[in-house]
Amino acid sequence: MSDTTAVNQAHFNKLAAEYNSRYQKTVGKLEEEVRASVDFIGVKKGGRLLDYACGTGLLSRALGDSLSQCIGIDVSESMVEAYNAKARSQGFSPDQRIAHVGNLIDPSEPSPAAFSSTPFSDFDVAGVGAGFHHFDDCHLAARRLTQRLRPGGVLFILDFVTHAADPAHADARGVRHHGFSEAQMRDVFGGAGVGTRFAFREMEEDVVFENAHGEGRDMVRRVFFARGEKA
Ligand SMILES: C[S@@+](CC[C@H](N)C(=O)[O-])C[C@H]1O[C@@H](n2cnc3c(N)ncnc32)[C@H](O)[C@@H]1O
Numbered sequence: 001m002s003d004t005t006a007v008n009q010a011h012f013n014k015l016a017a018e019y020n021s022r023y024q025k026t027v028g029k030l031e032e033e034v035r036a037s038v039d040f041i042g043v044k045k046g047g048r049l050l051d052y053a054c055g056t057g058l059l060s061r062a063l064g065d066s067l068s069q070c071i072g073i074d075v076s077e078s079m080v081e082a083y084n085a086k087a088r089s090q091g092f093s094p095d096q097r098i099a100h101v102g103n104l105i106d107p108s109e110p111s112p113a114a115f116s117s118t119p120f121s122d123f124d125v126a127g128v129g130a131g132f133h134h135f136d137d138c139h140l141a142a143r144r145l146t147q148r149l150r151p152g153g154v155l156f157i158l159d160f161v162t163h164a165a166d167p168a169h170a171d172a173r174g175v176r177h178h179g180f181s182e183a184q185m186r187d188v189f190g191g192a193g194v195g196t197r198f199a200f201r202e203m204e205e206d207v208v209f210e211n212a213h214g215e216g217r218d219m220v221r222r223v224f225f226a227r228g229e230k231a
Contacts, residue, residue, distance in 0.1 A: 001075075004136050005103060008174035009075045012055070016078030020056050026207045027058060030129070030223065033203055034062035034158065040199065041227050042154045043067070047124030050148055053131025054099050057083040059158070063127070064097065071119060072099030104148070105141045123148050127156040133177040142192035149230045155194040157185065161202060161222040169213055180224070189228040198228040 001009075012019075020027055034041075043049075046068045051059045054072030056079060064070050072083050083099035090097075102114055126145040135141045145155055160179040170178070180188075182200045189195045203223045212219035 001103070001106065002136055004134070004174050004176055005075055005106070007172075008134050009077075011173050012074075012076035013078040016056070016076060016082045019079070019082070023209055023212075026209055027056075029207060030158070031058055031062045033223075034059060034129075034225075035065075037225060038063065038066055040201065040225065041125065041127075041156050042197075042229070043125055048122070050120075050123040050126040050145070051099075052104065052126060052128045052145055053134065054083055055079045055129070055131075057086055057097075057099065059127040059129045059156075060097060061086070063125070067124075069095065069119075070097045071123075072097075073102045073104060073115070074099060075101065075103050077101050104144045105135060105137070107137065107140060110144075121148055122150040123153055124150060125154045125156055127158070129158045130160070132157055132159045133179065134174050136176055138177065138180075138188050139191050142188045142194065146192045146194050146230055149194070151230055153230050154227055155189065155192070155230070157224075157226045159224060159226075161224050163221060166213070169219075179221070182224070182226075185224070185226040189226065194228040194230050196229040196231055198226070200224060200226045 043063050043066050045066050048069045049067050051070055051072040054074045057072055060070035074080050080099045080101050087097040126149055132138055162179040162181050165178045185200055186198055189198050206220050206222050209219040
């Protein structure tokens, strides 16, 4: 496991129990915006979602109504527990919605044995909500997720538009990228083989993660949605 992944795992294990309540307003707003974007993303009724770096399951909750199955994967055991507890409380069976602890983007492990069976391939959509800025190698991450898509399947990334760096904050939270530009995303999608019908749009208003920097300091971000299809 890389240093970045270990920092992320520890940070999000600590944050998991309070993630949804602490950022309730912002998580709710993002969930609503993703739910309203099924056509932009290209979510087809009855499809299957890989919710990568799923956390408590924002993308699964937002898109799940249209889907037959949502599978989450995250390096944080506590986030996975929170995802599964929520899925159970909403009445989903494990066949319909389940998360697993794992890492699909470890450079030294191209095909983790735990994820080699059928349920972990041929997804209609692979989505990453606010995870890409935590990854060491975004190009590798996009390629690994694209491998899990069926031909014509969609890669969807929700993340932050390029913003000022705050190194102290970033290091402690496993943040590796201070947001992304449209050009960077186009390059990531094209390089991974999901550049077909690439589209990028920004939310109209910034989102605020209240007190995310401690001592009452908020984290304000502009969010983008990017999507493209596997040839
Ligand atoms: C900011 S949270 C976002 C969670 C959720 N997707 C959402 O939109 O609310 C980032 C998540 O990425 C996960 N993560 C970081 N690095 C990862 C990796 N290499 N593989 C899988 N998950 C990772 C963290 O554990 C955390 O749950």
